[in-house]
Amino acid sequence: MAKRRKGPGVVAVVGSRSPLGQGLLERLEGDPSVTRVVAVDLRPPGTLGPKTRFVRLDLTHAQAQRQLAAALEAEGVEALAHLALLGSPLANEAYARELEVGGTARVLEAAGEAGVEQVALRSTTAVYGAAKHPALLDEDAPLAPNDAAFLTHKREAEALARRFAEAHPEARVAILRFAPEIGPRSDNLFRRYLTAQVAPVLAGHDPIVQVLHEEDAAEAILHVLTHGIAGLFNVAPAGALPLSAALDVLGSRPLPIPSPVAMASTRALRSLGVLPSWREPLLDFLRYPVVADGDRFRSRGFTFQHDVVTALQTTRSP
């Protein structure tokens, strides 16, 4: 693909209401190479910049593809960031699947119809699954079996993006596996866990954990869109900490629970209707480290501004 003349021009952000989407909208507003922004979500963004237009869309709706394609075409969108994937599992897994897998399919179809040149998909390093991994996972590492819907949906969304890239060789498709996002605005399962006053841990286990500051996450997408980057990338800063240290920095108190007790109580709580979205496979993330190697993305000219300790510290302040 030829290098872009100057920046992405007209950009669409699907899932613009998410913390990551909001951060990206601000950056797109401030980037002179971006002429217009189309914010797509169920609800309008908190602040609407002068370049930004809001399009209301329900990705789980059967008509979403047609509506989105029409909007993308009407605005002449050249680059699209698809961020409408869940940061925390939902109890209603059928709805979650409709949003994450069905929604991704509709967004990609619409992008194909509208001739969008660049697509960036938000994924997560959790797709590697929590298992007996090497200490550092590069993009070629195999994905460990894990049947938590929260993960399998992201894997299916990635597969859709790969198929889209094969079907549209003229489009630049980037799949970005973000380390767990953290920061003052971010909101996802891992952040809620880390910032809980009392955080249950598996007794005798202290996996190395990796976090990504929300500003670095938004900058990473902007970097991909403005540089026309395609491919599969871990977006993960160098440096990681044991879980015990991360909780210590955040001032959370660890509550050690023996793993058999944790497994049994997870099942019991769900059957009682408490914590309906929490499933046993997710416990493995408290047992095994999942640390991604961000070298490939760094080699494409990206510099992370935050390391793990400063990222945690900005989260601690209320």
Place this chain on the structure above:
Amino acid sequence: MTRRTTPPPSSPRAELQGVRALVEIAFGRRPSLRVDPLGKDPARWREVRPLLEWLYDRWFRVELSGAEHLDDEGPTLWVANRGGYLPWDAGMLAVVAHRHGIELRPLVEDETFYLPYVGPVLNRLGAARACKENLEWILSRGGHALIFPEGARGSRKPFGRRYQLQPFGGGGFVRIAKRMGARIVPVAVVGSEEATPLLGKISLAPLRLPALPVTPTFPWLGALGLLPLPTPWKIAVGEPLSLPRGELDPAAATRTAEEIRARLAAMLRRLRAPDRLSPGSGPAPGGGAPRGSRDGPRSPAAPGFPG
């Protein structure tokens, strides 16, 4: 030559602090704010090292031979026999390395590396999971890695089969060493098997927990029973093998691995032979494996290592 390392002046305070650090790491009460990509916290290693050195000098009274083969030029791949449920052997070899200016990174089998409480301690002190990616990470940076090719076949074998080298698996480690231009250093350890003799196992599979070892002291004495018995240890460092950098086909790698295994087996035999009675070992009583006396393993091994 066989030589007993002279114990350095020791202060019991440092060793007791080492014990405390060990327990606190195991229970997640000593947060590490700086770990390297493999999970090592150099500060924790510095805190626990006096304890390991005390074990080396006073508890196991390690007799080290072949130290003349050690230098800090990396990358090197130490290949040792694995003995005992917990990897005290890795800890003692880390002390040997440290005393020769070498930072040794042991790679430990899954069955041990993921043990509750034990795993985090091993990881913070510098051990990593035994896998090809971690080995490449260490060697590609010019570091020194320690592997136990027997893996759990070595650490989970019954006491009656002590020091019987189990299969090495394929020659994957040989191929990686050759690709990275790492010298292979064979290291034989005797004493580790008697320190925590494995008499049996209690399965905890219904609880999805690893099997509990049964030793003369564990679980009878509780956590105290995890301490190794004060058996006398001998460690022999063999002559390093330099493989010219390049690729190796799997069959040749397996052959080379088998040759290394034969050498290690011979070193173990020599270490275990009673002093003065070792037949035909010439000038090397106790089997120190000095250069001149390597009779058995040398000839079969030599053709495998051009250069």
